[in-house]
Amino acid sequence: MKRLIVKPLMLFMLAIAGFQLNGFGAAPKPLNVGLAKVVITPEIPVRLTGYSSRDFPFEGVQHELWAKAMAFGDAKKGYRIIITVDLLGIPHKVTEQVRDALAKEIGILPANLSICASHTHSGPQIGNIISHFNKPLGPDELAEVALYAMGLVPKLKGLAMNAIANATPSLVSHSKGEVKFAVNRRTSINPNGVSDHSLPVMRITDLEGKTKAIMLNYACHAVTLGPKNNVAHGDWVGEAQIQVEENLPEGAMAMVVIGCGADQNSSPRMNNKKPEMDLVYAKDQGKQIADEVNRLLGEDNWKSIRQLPEGKMKYVELTFAEMPDPRKLAQDAKGAGRTSNYSLLLLGRMARSGDIPEKIDYPIQVWDFGKDLVMVFLAGEVVVDYAIRLKKELGEDRVWVNSYSNDMPCYIPSLRILKEGGYEAETAMIGYEKPSRFTEDVEDIIMNGIYSILPKSIK
Numbered sequence: 001m002k003r004l005i006v007k008p009l010m011l012f013m014l015a016i017a018g019f020q021l022n023g024f025g026a027a028p029k030p031l032n033v034g035l036a037k038v039v040i041t042p043e044i045p046v047r048l049t050g051y052s053s054r055d056f057p058f059e060g061v062q063h064e065l066w067a068k069a070m071a072f073g074d075a076k077k078g079y080r081i082i083i084t085v086d087l088l089g090i091p092h093k094v095t096e097q098v099r100d101a102l103a104k105e106i107g108i109l110p111a112n113l114s115i116c117a118s119h120t121h122s123g124p125q126i127g128n129i130i131s132h133f134n135k136p137l138g139p140d141e142l143a144e145v146a147l148y149a150m151g152l153v154p155k156l157k158g159l160a161m162n163a164i165a166n167a168t169p170s171l172v173s174h175s176k177g178e179v180k181f182a183v184n185r186r187t188s189i190n191p192n193g194v195s196d197h198s199l200p201v202m203r204i205t206d207l208e209g210k211t212k213a214i215m216l217n218y219a220c221h222a223v224t225l226g227p228k229n230n231v232a233h234g235d236w237v238g239e240a241q242i243q244v245e246e247n248l249p250e251g252a253m254a255m256v257v258i259g260c261g262a263d264q265n266s267s268p269r270m271n272n273k274k275p276e277m278d279l280v281y282a283k284d285q286g287k288q289i290a291d292e293v294n295r296l297l298g299e300d301n302w303k304s305i306r307q308l309p310e311g312k313m314k315y316v317e318l319t320f321a322e323m324p325d326p327r328k329l330a331q332d333a334k335g336a337g338r339t340s341n342y343s344l345l346l347l348g349r350m351a352r353s354g355d356i357p358e359k360i361d362y363p364i365q366v367w368d369f370g371k372d373l374v375m376v377f378l379a380g381e382v383v384v385d386y387a388i389r390l391k392k393e394l395g396e397d398r399v400w401v402n403s404y405s406n407d408m409p410c411y412i413p414s415l416r417i418l419k420e421g422g423y424e425a426e427t428a429m430i431g432y433e434k435p436s437r438f439t440e441d442v443e444d445i446i447m448n449g450i451y452s453i454l455p456k457s458i459k
Contacts, residue, residue, distance in 0.1 A: 029306040033204050034071040034167030035213050035253050038159045040085060040152065041065045041232055042124045046144045047137070049088050050121025051227035052338035058122075062231040062279070063238040065123055067156055068255045070204070070215060071163035072308050080112040080309045080367065081160050082215075084255045086234045087126055089408030090117045092363070092379075094126075094152060101157040106164065111311030114365055114377045115156070116257045117404040120222040122233035124148055136341060170212060171205045173302040174373055176397055177292040181236075181285045182220035184384070185265040189422045195219070195264055196387050199292055200400045203302065211248050214293060216240070217400055219259030219384055224282040226270030233279075236266050239286025244293050257402045260388075262381035262411055263424050309367035309375070316449040317359045322436045326350055342430040349433065356435050363406050364446065368455040375400045376450055379407035383424055385414035386446070394458055410434050415443045 041064050045057035065086035072080040081102070095115050102108045125137070125145045137145065177199040184193030196219040204213040222235035234241065237256045244254035266285055271277040296302075324346060332343035350356055365377035376390065382403035390399050403412075410432035413425045418440055426437045 028171045028173070028304045030169040030207060031072060031172050031305070031308060032074045032167045033170040033172065034163040034165065035069065035204070036159050036162035036166055037066050037068040037253060038155060039064050040067045040155060042148055044144070046124050046148070047141055048122055048230065048232065049125040050123070050223070053227045054230055056230070058230050058232050060231045062233040063242070065120070065232060065234060066241070067159055068253060069159045069163035070213060070255060071160065071167055074167065077308060078112065079106055079108050079164060080311060081108065081163065083115045083156055083160065084257055085115060085117050086120050086238060087117045087123045088119055088121065089126070089404060090115045090406065091126065091149070092407035094149060095406045097153045098156045098160070101153065102160055105157070105161065109311065111313035111365060114367070114405055116377070116402050117408070118222055118234065118237040118256060119258055119404050120233065120235040120237060122225050122229065122231065122235055126152070136344070169207055171207065171209070172202065172305040174200065174202045174305060175296045175299070175302045176200045177296050179218060179288050179292050181266055181288055182218065182261065182264040183267045184263060186263050186420070186422060186424070189420050193263070194384060194388060196259060196384050198396070199289065201293055201296055203297070211252050211297070213253045213255065214244055214248065215255040215257065216289065216293065217257045217259050217402060218289065219261035219387060220264045220266050221261050222258070222266070224266045224269045224285060225278040226272060226275060228272065228275035229278050236282045236285040239282045240289040243286045243290035247290055247294050258404050260378070260382040260384045260386050260401055260403050262403065263383045263417065303372050305369050305373060307370045309369050311365065311367050312453040313363065313365045314449050314453050315361045315363055316445050318362045318442050318445060319359045319439045320357070320434060320436045321439050323356060323358070324350070324435045339430065342433070346430060346433050346435070360409050362409065362446065364449045364453065365406060366450070366453045368458070371457040373398060373400065374455060374458045375402060377405035378403045378412065378446070379405055380409045381411040381424070383412065383414050383417055385416055385443070389447070390450070398458060412446070413438065413442065415440055418442070
């Protein structure tokens with residue numbers, strides 16, 4: 001009789017365990033994960049970047065700007081760290097300086113650190129993204145840009161070290177939802193423009209299941225606030241972080257990385273007649289994300305992540321189609337406004353040393369979390385076609401694509417967008433002091449670079 005009782009009981013317990021392990025059969029495996037955050041709002045009013053019409057320093061701080069870090073691993077197995085920053089972009093030089101500082105401190109490999117910008121258009125000017133203005137910055141303004149960038153490196157290095165110091169055994173899992181406030185902004189060129197409304201979410205809990213952090217990805221420009229709101233603000237990204245955290249246990253942290261949203265705008269946005277409505281729009285968009293995260297947290301379809309991410313990195317060469325004509329630049333520079341400013345800056349570079357690049361070294365990074373998930377990190381303003389193609393080829397639920405990562409060289413168009421033309425393909429390039437559009441092999445080069453470092457389990 002005892003055998004007849006024990007055996008069904010054991011089967012019952014195993015069945016219950018299967019449900020408790022996120023319904024996917026594999027037991028959750030604790031991973032060492034640490035978290036930290038630090039305010040990166042400028043200490044004095046400076047010019048905000050993202051809109052050329054802002055000609056004076058910000059008039060207040062509506063939201064603090066944050067840098068947040070999530071560190072995986074330990075001293076024995078090595079560390080993998082992702083940092084998010086509420087900035088328009090992160091220059092490659094800053095990323096490399098943080099990597100160098102951490103390599104000296106903890107021996108981190110370059111492929112195991114990624115810095116991802118939120119692309120808020122209500123954050124301070126930084127680095128080589130310096131020509132988003134109607135006129136050149138004055139000497140004092142340039143000094144403030146330089147000082148902010150110089151101060152950011154030790155701050156991010158210290159943030160990473162704090163995350164490492166806070167690391168404890170944790171359970172990691174991921175799921176996917178959907179939010180629909182992003183719209184394709186190129187409909188005047190192509191009325192059939194597509195969007196990526198997926199909301200992949202990663203959850204970090206303690207061993208009892210209490211949520212410690214949420215990291216999410218959404219493919220959309222952070223442009224809900226227009227230039228008339230001359231305040232430091234995280235845009236919809238900042239609102240999403242605030243409202244997600246409000247719904248989590250006290251002390252839990254929310255991080256946002258941006259997907260391939262270079263041709264995607266938030267909607268509604270930028271009410272020029274009633275600019276105060278922009279703040280309302282951003283709050284509502286943040287709520288849409290927070291509500292979707294809450295819905296996911298109430299479900300049991302979370303897949304466990306059971307291995308530390310393994311990073312790989314590769315640089316590929318992207319070639320510009322042509323070099324600019326100095327005389328044409330000179331004619332453009334004689335005008336007024338931001339395009340004339342861009343032409344003057346580009347012409348100055350050509351006159352000083354002729355160092356306009358014919359190519360750029362473009363960083364591609366991959367984090368392999370095992371057979372169920374791989375993260376791809378792409379630099380610059382990447383259009384949605386890349387994410388849609390990768391998800392189609394690799395599996396919708398298996399790949400997570402982050403753009404605005406590790407560098408901010410320029411827009412990264414697809415072949416389709418190059419053929420269509422327009423801002424993302426052509427006119428945006430001069431604002432990044434680039435000579436022209438890319439050659440039409442740009443998409444193939446990037447995709448081949450990604451595939452060359454993808455793990456075999458995901459191909």
